[in-house]
Amino acid sequence: MSNKPYVDDEKGERKAVKVPIEEHERLNEDLHDLAVIAERKDEQTVPLDEIIENLKKQGILPSSL
Numbered sequence: 001m002s003n004k005p006y007v008d009d010e011k012g013e014r015k016a017v018k019v020p021i022e023e024h025e026r027l028n029e030d031l032h033d034l035a036v037i038a039e040r041k042d043e044q045t046v047p048l049d050e051i052i053e054n055l056k057k058q059g060i061l062p063s064s065l
Contacts, residue, residue, distance in 0.1 A: 004018075005017060005018050005019075006018070052065070
């Protein structure tokens with residue numbers, strides 16, 4: 001395997017890039033996160049105070065918080 005970071009076709013044009021598997025996995029996770037954000041962009045938001053209050057009622061957060 002070549003040490004070049006790019007894969008060129010027979011015309012010398014770059015067609016692909018080689019990255020370490022760890023970086024590839026991180027980039028895939030980032031891409032997935034961006035896709036989820038795009039899918040949910042029109043969802044109604046919930047105020048943080050309301051989320052905290054619900055977590056307290058469920059016993060997930062202490063009521064003294």
